[in-house]
Amino acid sequence: MKRNVRHAARAVLVVLMLACGLLSCRSIPLRELAITDIDNAEQALQQAQTAEAHVYMPEKYLEARMLLRRARSSMRTEEYSKSREFARRSREVVLQAMQQIPGEQQRVKDLAMRLLFSANEAWDSYAQGIEKEYASDELIEIRQLLDGAQEDLNTQRYMDGLKKVQKAHAKITSLPEAIERGRIVRLEQEKKRQQAQKTGAEIIAEANRTAEIIIKAANRQREQLLAETAELAAYARRVEFERMFPSTYKVKSGETLLDIARRHEIFNDKFMWPLLYKANRDQIRDPMVVFPDQTLTVPRDITYEDIIEARKMAEAPPPYDPPATAYTPAVYQRYMQILPPDPLMPEEAEQPAQESEPWLEP
Incomplete structure (x- = not known):
């Protein structure tokens, strides 16, 4: 019996050793295959960079780099199958980009050539006109950009050439403004030269006229600023008015309409x-x-007549003009001629106000 048990144990041990050996033999070549796939993907990515895939096909180039990074990460966690999959996908994306690079290069080249031709024509028209003396520095800078773009196209640096041509086009578009600025500067210089030849009286008269123009402009600007300031102040008062005097009120336990009307943020007058x-x-x-x-x-939105009618209905003692409170400016101006506002504020905001609230005009 004991001999049979020992034989069975030995058989189980042999089976376990064989299984472990098979697993190790299987994982070792899979790891080597993953390393090979990563190496191939890295070589393909380097070739793509040499072919300027990052310039002409930036999206696919970045996608390939991301997949290669994930392949390396899976390799570190011993997920060799995933690592091989990411590496192969990275290489496939690189190959797709490599196939599309020539067409993209040709497209960029054609676009750059068309823009260069039109930019050269525009530059010639400006350089041969009388405007060249007003924007000579800008024309020199544009010429340098166009010459540099032509050199880039001749050496197959199409993207660099396109960027320079586009920059030159932007400067050509702004040439009219530069010419106008140059013309104004030239006119001012001529004006200064003529002024230097005038007599002292003429200079003083001209200075007075200029000062008058400046003062008028300053006054207009000041009036505009005052108007804007007043508008902002009125807006701030309206905001503060809406905050202090709400348009709705939630009734509390034990309150009556008289109690609510007496509150300083409502009407500050129980007879209302x-x-x-x-x-x-x-x-x-x-x-x-x-x-x-x-x-x-x-x-x-109530009127002066609404106030008088409400106080009469509430049997308020005459005069029926109420103390200053939170009404519209039109109403306020009419009854404030009879009774001035009481500046006293209630001691506690939660208690009904016994005295009048200073008017806050929105």
Whole structure:
């Protein structure tokens, strides 16, 4: 019995050793194949760089580099199958780019040649005209760019040539502005020369006229700045008005329309409660009864007559002109001629205001 057990153990051990040997023999050539694929992909990428794939086919060149980087990463984690797949894909992308490079080079070359021809014609027209004296420096710079582009095209550096031609075209487009600036400078120089020949009285008179023009321009600019400042200030007041005096109010427990109207951010006047009642008739049946969490509309677009009518309805004592509070500027200007604003502020914002709130004109 013991002899049979020993034989069985030996058989299992032999099977395990053979299995391990087969696995190791299988992984070693797979790793070598992955190394070979990575080497091939690297060589292909180097050839693509030599052929300027990064210039003419930048997207595919970057894709191939990314795949090669992933192949190396998989190699470090011993994922040899993935490493081989990434390396092969990298090489395939490189081969595709290499096939498309000649066509892209020809396209860039043709475009550069067309632009160079039109740029040379434009340069000749400017260089032979009377405008050349107003933009001589710009014309020299453009000529250098065009000559450099021609040299690049002759040496098959098509992309460099195209960039120089495009830069020259941009400068040619801005030549009219440069010529106009040069003409203005020339006119100013001529004007200074003529002014130097004038008598002292003429110079003073000319200076006075110039000063008058400058002062008028400065005054116009000052008025414009004041108007803009006033507009910004009015906008700031409107924003502050909307923040301090909301157009809606949520009823708190125990409050009545009188309590709400008395609040400084609403009307600051308990006798104005009829305005709240009229604006919220759709949800208020009895003006003496409101419920917590009701959202009431606070009317802001009211007239002087609305104020007088509301105070009479609330049986306020005469005069019916209210103290200064948060109404529209038109209403404010009419009743402020009778009663000036009370500058006192309420001690606590959460308590109903007993005194009037200073007017904040939006």
